[in-house]
Amino acid sequence: MIRMDEIIKFENVSWKYLERVNKTLNNINTSIRKGEFVVLAGPNDAGKTSLLMCMNGIIPNTLRGVMEGKVLIDGINTKDADFATLSKKVGYVFSDPESQFLTMTVEEEIAYSMENAGLPRSEIHDRIDWAMKMVDLPLEFLSKAPYELSGGQKQRVAIASVIAMRPPILVLDEPTGQIDPIGKAEVLDVISNIKRGYDMTVIIAEHRFDRLMKLADRVLLIEGGVITRDLPPKEFFENPRELISHGIYPPEFNLIEKYFMDKKLVDPPISLSLEEFLSKLDKALPRIKESDLPHQEERPSYEDASRRIIELKGIKFTYPDGTQALEEVNLSINRGEFLAIIGQNGSGKTTIAKLMAGILKPTEGKVVIDGVDVTHERIGKIASNVGYIFQNPDHQLFEQTINQEISYGPKNLGIDPGEIEKRVKTSMEITGIPPTYLEENPFILSKGWRQKVAIASILAMGPNVIIIDEPTTGQDFPQADVILQFLSGLNKNGHTIIVITHDMTFVARFCRRAIVVNRGKIVLDGTVKDVFNATEELEATNIKPNDTALIGKKLQRFGKFVSVNDIVGSG
Amino acid sequence: MAKKMMRTLLGYIPANSPMQKLHPITKIAFLLLVSAYPLLVNTPGLNALGLVAMLILLQVSNVELSILKQYRYLIVSLIAVVIVAYTFAGGYAPGYTILYRLGPVIISLQNEIFAVVTAMKLVFAVFVIIFFLSTIREREIVQGLRFLKLPYSVCLVAGLSFRAIGVSLIDFFTIQEAQKARAFDLSTLPIMEKIKQYGMYVVPVFAVALRRAEDVSLALDARGFVMFGRKTVKTNRTDYILSEYKIKALDIAIIAILIALLVLIVMGDYYFGWFRITGSLTSFLI
Numbered sequence: 001m002i003r004m005d006e007i008i009k010f011e012n013v014s015w016k017y018l019e020r021v022n023k024t025l026n027n028i029n030t031s032i033r034k035g036e037f038v039v040l041a042g043p044n045d046a047g048k049t050s051l052l053m054c055m056n057g058i059i060p061n062t063l064r065g066v067m068e069g070k071v072l073i074d075g076i077n078t079k080d081a082d083f084a085t086l087s088k089k090v091g092y093v094f095s096d097p098e099s100q101f102l103t104m105t106v107e108e109e110i111a112y113s114m115e116n117a118g119l120p121r122s123e124i125h126d127r128i129d130w131a132m133k134m135v136d137l138p139l140e141f142l143s144k145a146p147y148e149l150s151g152g153q154k155q156r157v158a159i160a161s162v163i164a165m166r167p168p169i170l171v172l173d174e175p176t177g178q179i180d181p182i183g184k185a186e187v188l189d190v191i192s193n194i195k196r197g198y199d200m201t202v203i204i205a206e207h208r209f210d211r212l213m214k215l216a217d218r219v220l221l222i223e224g225g226v227i228t229r230d231l232p233p234k235e236f237f238e239n240p241r242e243l244i245s246h247g248i249y250p251p252e253f254n255l256i257e258k259y260f261m262d263k264k265l266v267d268p269p270i271s272l273s274l275e276e277f278l279s280k281l282d283k284a285l286p287r288i289k290e291s292d293l294p295h296q297e298e299r300p301s302y303e304d305a306s307r308r309i310i311e312l313k314g315i316k317f318t319y320p321d322g323t324q325a326l327e328e329v330n331l332s333i334n335r336g337e338f339l340a341i342i343g344q345n346g347s348g349k350t351t352i353a354k355l356m357a358g359i360l361k362p363t364e365g366k367v368v369i370d371g372v373d374v375t376h377e378r379i380g381k382i383a384s385n386v387g388y389i390f391q392n393p394d395h396q397l398f399e400q401t402i403n404q405e406i407s408y409g410p411k412n413l414g415i416d417p418g419e420i421e422k423r424v425k426t427s428m429e430i431t432g433i434p435p436t437y438l439e440e441n442p443f444i445l446s447k448g449w450r451q452k453v454a455i456a457s458i459l460a461m462g463p464n465v466i467i468i469d470e471p472t473t474g475q476d477f478p479q480a481d482v483i484l485q486f487l488s489g490l491n492k493n494g495h496t497i498i499v500i501t502h503d504m505t506f507v508a509r510f511c512r513r514a515i516v517v518n519r520g521k522i523v524l525d526g527t528v529k530d531v532f533n534a535t536e537e538l539e540a541t542n543i544k545p546n547d548t549a550l551i552g553k554k555l556q557r558f559g560k561f562v563s564v565n566d567i568v569g570s571g
Numbered sequence: 572m573a574k575k576m577m578r579t580l581l582g583y584i585p586a587n588s589p590m591q592k593l594h595p596i597t598k599i600a601f602l603l604l605v606s607a608y609p610l611l612v613n614t615p616g617l618n619a620l621g622l623v624a625m626l627i628l629l630q631v632s633n634v635e636l637s638i639l640k641q642y643r644y645l646i647v648s649l650i651a652v653v654i655v656a657y658t659f660a661g662g663y664a665p666g667y668t669i670l671y672r673l674g675p676v677i678i679s680l681q682n683e684i685f686a687v688v689t690a691m692k693l694v695f696a697v698f699v700i701i702f703f704l705s706t707i708r709e710r711e712i713v714q715g716l717r718f719l720k721l722p723y724s725v726c727l728v729a730g731l732s733f734r735a736i737g738v739s740l741i742d743f744f745t746i747q748e749a750q751k752a753r754a755f756d757l758s759t760l761p762i763m764e765k766i767k768q769y770g771m772y773v774v775p776v777f778a779v780a781l782r783r784a785e786d787v788s789l790a791l792d793a794r795g796f797v798m799f800g801r802k803t804v805k806t807n808r809t810d811y812i813l814s815e816y817k818i819k820a821l822d823i824a825i826i827a828i829l830i831a832l833l834v835l836i837v838m839g840d841y842y843f844g845w846f847r848i849t850g851s852l853t854s855f856l857i
Binding site for chain 1: 576582583635709710713727730731734742745746748749750751752753754755756758759771772774775778779782783786787788789790791792793794795796807808809810811
């Protein structure tokens with residue numbers, strides 16, 4: 001057996017940001033050996049990004065704070081090293097692909113670090129070709145602007161630009177956190193290829209582990225700045241339900257397998273991939289009886305089928321750059337529905353939602369809200385009925401205090417001050433914003449709180465319909481769950497909820513209806529169970545349903561299953 | 572069928588616009604040379620002609636003229652500020668023709684002429700900038716600067732700044748949409764309220780830009796870029812991508828004409844006083 005040497009070593013490392021009271025990393029002692037693939041798990045704010053930034057010297061050399069202990073990268077103490085040296089050792093991929101692009105074309109982007117390192121032009125040329133091959137992008141893309149690419153392609157360019165330096169270590173900070181499911185799959189395929197073909201040491205922080213379990217040598221759990229577990233994946237995911245209490249959402253197949261394992265229908269050890277589990281399930285199928293699965297309960301519906309709240313009739317929409325975003329969209333939504341609009345990036349789903357909210361006006365066709373044609377109405381008339389929550393809270397906060405922020409919409413609607421005060425109070429209560437925050441500046445709050453202020457600002461306008469764009473992007477499982485439970489509560493109280501999302505697990509858990517948009521057209525519209533079972537149509541639109549829907553296909557003689565709870569029960 | 576459009580710093584132009592055929596250095600030369608014209612020309616009539624020329628160029632370049640609507644408040648407020656400043660705070664010199672006395676304030680014909688002259692200069696200059704930003708892409712600016720063999724760090728900072736402008740413009744439009752979602756209808760407001768409202772956009776646009784700037788600075792460090800500082804190593808940076816553009820005869824001809832016009836203005840003004848407000852070849856225009 002080849003002995004793998006230590007390439008990364010943390011010795012008693014603690015880190016405290018200047019502006020924070022507590023340490024973000026607390027006495028970290030660990031080492032990573034050459035060629036290892038390490039997955040870093042943990043809820044948001046646990047210290048994952050800080051731990052990763054210690055590896056390329058951004059901590060302590062750029063970010064302001066106090067560091068104790070030392071980090072050795074291939075024997076070099078990061079505290080004493082310059083970035084030019086460290087960037088040759090550690091390639092770092094950030095979560096948001098756009099924020100790391102520094103140049104104007106894919107070619108310039110990949111060449112950038114190599115230019116900084118002073119490599120000869122011929123070598124830069126060869127390495128660009130190699131990196132493009134490694135991330136499976138055609139050479140024609142070299143002349144494109146990085147920000148014109150899809151989410152998955154952008155992240156692949158980001159990876160190409162760091163691996164072109166041939167660093168022995170590749171660090172990825174939630175590289176799939178901000179991209180659609182197809183993009184996620186593309187990026188994880190690339191990481192897998194790099195691992196196989198180049199034998200880099202890979203450290204990756206992620207919230208979703210489905211495709212990583214098979215690649216990982218070790219999984220580290222970090223909580224409150226401390227590494228609390230360091231186990232091989234088979235042991236780490238042995239008890240998936242218990243992981244949920246640590247803010248980790250294990251792969252769906254892992255939860256389902258454990259359920260069948262407890263019923264002695266499949267044998268241990270746990271599978272490390274969906275494919276592995278499906279083949280085990282194939283063998284177990286003859287033994288599975290209907291009584292092994294929980295009674296199928298339909299998700300409660302609060303829909304009033306007699307009242308149409310939104311109708312889009314013959315809608316076409318063209319953007320100023322000439323892009324025809326929608327072609328002949330017809331859609332009806334009833335009061336009290338909880339529905340998801342799904343589709344790849346650029347499919348037209350956000351355009352549909354903005355048309356419903358009156359933010360965009362159709363090029364052709366009619367928008368009818370609660371029986372009234374509002375196609376040419378001013379936004380004020382629509383906003384009191386349809387609230388739109390943007391993905392980035394920073395785009396929708398304009399005022400100096402939370403009080404002013406939440407009052408902003410009702411003021412524009414001409415509501416009297418006494419009523420506004422009541423609405424501010426109620427919206428803060430619903431969203432869980434403490435009254436002591438009333439005069440705080442929203443910009444100084446954390447992203448989670450800013451998101452809550454943005455939601456409260458829309459709720460204060462009293463809309464019947466709430467449209468929310470990508471509520472779970474960049475959130476860990478506990479945070480996403482809070483938002484989704486909250487939306488579910490609003491639906492229960494009679495609100496119509498429309499969610500634009502890539503998160504199929506969320507759609508399967510909460511939504512009753514799903515609309516699939518592809519190239520400006522609605523291509524599927526039905527219950528989530530029906531839509532997720534229309535495998536061929538989904539494949540044609542490059543949408544992959546969640547793992548449970550694929551597992552459910554094997555169990556279809558017992559019914560239709562799309563969420564984990566459909567199979568394992570809600571206990 | 573929809574035309575293929577290309578994003579510029581201020582909007583879009585068709586991919587087949589004649590401006591796409593020009594070398595970035597020609598566009599940069601246009602900005603630098605033509606924006607000097609209104610500085611040197613005082614005759615309002617000539618500056619008005621320059622403004623008309625800009626409109627013709629926008630049309631020829633296939634820029635959607637409706638975009639100019641977006642800048643009407645900027646232009647109106649600019650003219651208003653100039654007129655108010657000259658009218659009420661322009662000062663008085665012996666020989667001025669007094670039009671009206673308002674307590675200690677003297678409103679004179681000369682100050683009103685200066686107001687018109689300055690306003691026309693500024694409006695012409697604004698149109699030159701609108702034309703430039705409406706027809707150039709951020710990467711063309713960087714390519715132009717690199718073509719001039721400016722230090723890499725200067726080109727990088729320029730590129731990042733222009734990219735930040737482009738991204739901030741997208742943020743600005745998203746923030747406008749978010750305000751619409753909060754029942755705020757800009758089109759219903761009187762002009763002064765609209766101008767005030769633009770000030771309100773500054774807070775979120777800057778907040779988002781600052782957060783993004785932090786990300787970019789971390790990305791620069793992570794990619795081994797060192798401009799200065801204690802932890803630096805001497806490495807000769809390779810200039811891998813020099814230029815994908817070639818200077819053509821048309822570019823040389825345009826730059827030569829623009830330089831000739833500038834020389835004509837400087838010489839005409841110096842030797843013959845053609846472009847002064849009074850006693851000039853074009854004084855009849857005022």
